[in-house]
Every structure is written in C-alpha cells, then in structure tokens.
Amino acid sequence: MIKKVGIVGFGQMGSGIGQVAAGNGYEIVAVEVTDDAFRTGLKYITKSLDKAIEKGKADNDYKQKVLGNITGTTDLHALADCDLVCEAVIENMVVKKQLFTNIDKICKPEAIFASNTSSLSIGDMAAVTDRPTQFLGLHFFNPVPIMKLCEVVKTLDTSEQTFDVAFQFAESLGKACVTAKDSPGFIVNVLLVPYLLDAIRMYERGLATKEDIDNGMMLGCGHPMGPLTLTDFIGLDTILYIADIMFEEFKDSHYAASPLLRRMVNAGYNGKKAGKGFYDYTKK
Numbered sequence: 001m002i003k004k005v006g007i008v009g010f011g012q013m014g015s016g017i018g019q020v021a022a023g024n025g026y027e028i029v030a031v032e033v034t035d036d037a038f039r040t041g042l043k044y045i046t047k048s049l050d051k052a053i054e055k056g057k058a059d060n061d062y063k064q065k066v067l068g069n070i071t072g073t074t075d076l077h078a079l080a081d082c083d084l085v086c087e088a089v090i091e092n093m094v095v096k097k098q099l100f101t102n103i104d105k106i107c108k109p110e111a112i113f114a115s116n117t118s119s120l121s122i123g124d125m126a127a128v129t130d131r132p133t134q135f136l137g138l139h140f141f142n143p144v145p146i147m148k149l150c151e152v153v154k155t156l157d158t159s160e161q162t163f164d165v166a167f168q169f170a171e172s173l174g175k176a177c178v179t180a181k182d183s184p185g186f187i188v189n190v191l192l193v194p195y196l197l198d199a200i201r202m203y204e205r206g207l208a209t210k211e212d213i214d215n216g217m218m219l220g221c222g223h224p225m226g227p228l229t230l231t232d233f234i235g236l237d238t239i240l241y242i243a244d245i246m247f248e249e250f251k252d253s254h255y256a257a258s259p260l261l262r263r264m265v266n267a268g269y270n271g272k273k274a275g276k277g278f279y280d281y282t283k284k
C-alpha cells in the first residue's frame, strides 16, 4: 500500500508528478540538490495550480491540499520510510545509477523504485540495486497535470506484484496507463520522436515554412501543437538526446537526428526553456 512517495529531482517532470500525487492524497518528500532548486519546483506547481483555478479545474482548497502534502529537502535520508521513490533527475545514466545505489541503502527493503526516464534502460538502473524485482519505469508526459498518460515499464525482473502496485498508483493519480517493455523510447517516443525529426528535416530542406509545418499538423490532423512548437516545448536538447539513444540502440535511420537539430542544440537553441528554439520566446 503506497502512502508516502519520494520524488528525487523536482524540476518540470518531478514537480508535476509531485503535484498530481499530492493532489490525490499522497504524502510527498521531494529531494533536490539545493533549496533553491526545490523552490523552483514549487513555483512550477503554484503556477500550474493558479492556472487550473483560473480555468475552473481546481479551487483554493485543492491548492492548499497539494502544497500541504509536499515537503522538500536536500537529504536523501528523508526517503527512508517512503513506500515508493520515483526519480526524475537529469537524463544521465551515471547520475541515475549513483542515486539508486545510494537510496538502495537508505530506503526500507519493501520500497518500490521507479524511474521517469524517457529512454534510458530501466533494467540497467535496477541492476545496481538489491531490489531489481521492485523496480520499474513510470514515464509521465509533460505537462504532467494535464497529459493523461503514464507508460508503466516492466523490466525482465519486475515482479507482477510490483507492477500491479505501481500501475494502481499511477491510475490513482488519474492517469490512463499503458504497459511497455524496457526498450528505448517505450511506446510513445518510438512513434513521436521520428515524427518530430521528420518535421525538422522538412524545415531544414526548405520544403515549407515552420509556421506552415505546424499549422499543417494542427489544422489538418487536430494536434494541439505543431511538431516544431512541440519540439520547442519538450526541448531540442531532450529530443536530440532521446534520438541519439534510440539511434545507438536500433541503428535505424528513422532515429537519426538531422544536422540542423544538432547545430541548434550546440548553439543553445534548446526551445522554450532557453527562450529560443524554432521560435523566439523572449518577446511575448
């Protein structure tokens, strides 16, 4: 039975997961590297809750409940009595393995560990712990409070019991869950990333303007955002990172990043968070 949830990494994704879990009555312990980083995560939550209130999707009582259920710390030992710990730290295998090695010694033996990675091997992370059967992926989508999906990812070792408990946990957050295998990109990114890469290639070849590519998919296919706007929203660096991992794994040109994407990332055009990507976000 999950009551207390640890979230390690309280950025855009971690704070989103913390927000929906706190809103559904779970006690959240958020661990960040600095107090400032935790406060930034809390700001994302406050902004999202204020928008939800403005849209009539939540009220002030709900906001207070969410904020009241979250405590922040820089000390991993605060995770000792968590029933589930979900990490959403930087997409770097060395950092993730070090984290799981550390918390494996701190957390109670029955605790379940989850990673919100979008493309790294969950099995490789589980292998550094003494609890590979209690380890799985919970891949949420950005923005977590709005996107309905959670991919629940089973490794070769994840036990049925762990899978069922984690699946029910994600459902209790109001998410619709799909079951995915521990393979790069799981279900959604295997389909989404080549589509975004193709849109970038189309723009790079000068086949259409960025606005027309985006409008084409929004107005012709009913997508809420066009592919270049969505790439800006997710982050060009994130898309490049996922594409490179999938290309490395599958050796399939579907996942090959175009020279333009790599050049833009190298020049700091990382999308909305950087103020510039395919579009300019500095003057709103």
Ligand code: 3HC
Pocket: 047, 048, 049, 051, 052, 055, 057, 118, 140, 141, 142, 143, 145, 146, 147, 189, 224, 225, 230, 234, 238
């Ligand atoms: N809390 C709760 N509900 C909210 C809310 C909040 N903070 N903010 C808005 N909403 C609700 C609105 O009321 C509205 O609900 P309705 O449809 O019932 O009326 C709905 O959410 C949409 O809100 P808006 O029309 O105001 O849209 P916004 O402009 O605020 O947000 C968006 C736009 C939801 C981001 C939309 O453009 C979208 O869905 N874009 C695509 C995002 C996407 O594809 N994400 C996945 C990225 S891939 C990923 O994350 C995986 C990783 O591994 C790469």
